[in-house]
Amino acid sequence: DTAVSQTPKYLVTQMGNDKSIKCEQNLGHDTMYWYKQDSKKFLKIMFSYNNKELIINETVPNRFSPKSPDKAHLNLHINSLELGDSAVYFCASSHGGQYNQPQHFGDGTRLSIL
Amino acid sequence: KNEVEQSPQNLTAQEGEFITINCSYSVGISALHWLQQHPGGGIVSLFMLSSGKKKHGRLIATINIQEKHSSLHITASHPRDSAVYICAVEDYGGSQGNLIFGKGTKLSVKP
Numbered sequence: 001d002t003a004v005s006q007t008p009k010y011l012v013t014q015m016g017n018d019k020s021i022k023c024e025q026n027l028g029h030d031t032m033y034w035y036k037q038d039s040k041k042f043l044k045i046m047f048s049y050n051n052k053e054l055i056i057n058e059t060v061p062n063r064f065s066p067k068s069p070d071k072a073h074l075n076l077h078i079n080s081l082e083l084g085d086s087a088v089y090f091c092a093s094s095h096g097g098q099y100n101q102p103q104h105f106g107d108g109t110r111l112s113i114l
Numbered sequence: 115k116n117e118v119e120q121s122p123q124n125l126t127a128q129e130g131e132f133i134t135i136n137c138s139y140s141v142g143i144s145a146l147h148w149l150q151q152h153p154g155g156g157i158v159s160l161f162m163l164s165s166g167k168k169k170h171g172r173l174i175a176t177i178n179i180q181e182k183h184s185s186l187h188i189t190a191s192h193p194r195d196s197a198v199y200i201c202a203v204e205d206y207g208g209s210q211g212n213l214i215f216g217k218g219t220k221l222s223v224k225p
Binding site: 056104 | 147149151154155157159162198200202213215217218
């Protein structure tokens with residue numbers, strides 16, 4: 001009965017490859033997010049989707065493309081992986097449409113680029 | 115300068131001590147969140163507040179909007195409280211849910 005689940009938990013791959021991280025939530029939320037936590041443990045938002053529509057897109061390289069097939073899923077596809085992409089990526093969800101809603105986080109996906 | 119500053123960066127306490135973690139921010143906000151990141155990496159939302167004070171078990175969060183400051187208190191600390199505590203704000207002028215994070219406070223509670 002996991003609320004926000006991400007797969008895979010760990011991802012080790014070569015530079016230049018293309019990979020995807022999947023995120024699903026069963027909380028009935030309509031807003032989902034992707035965050036990146038760098039090697040210094042600093043969290044930063046990458047994307048936010050509300051009802052399958054992009055509402056936040058921070059300065060993220062266009063090699064990163066989020067895809068939201070429905071309100072319960074927000075997948076992250078990364079093309080041509082670079083060393084600097086190594087990080088932990090967190091998915092989260094909340095009730096959208098207004099401010100001040102708590103966010104529920106997945107367990108994170110640790111991406112390591114060789 | 116980061117828009118959200120936390121202090122201290124690291125904190126070591128003995129079991130039973132009262133702990134305070136501080137968060138200051140420089141933007142107008144609609145809400146402030148306190149998050150806990152466990153040693154295993156998972157992140158849990160502890161509090162979300164826009165005024166006053168909230169209490170949950172041994173944890174208390176306060177916010178002073180005029181001073182742009184929030185504190186997280188842990189009473190009767192326990193080794194299981196060892197984690198990184200992260201303050202995050204929702205910028206009032208930003209998009210809904212757009213959190214700006216502090217760098218976290220790493221708390222270690224010794225038995």
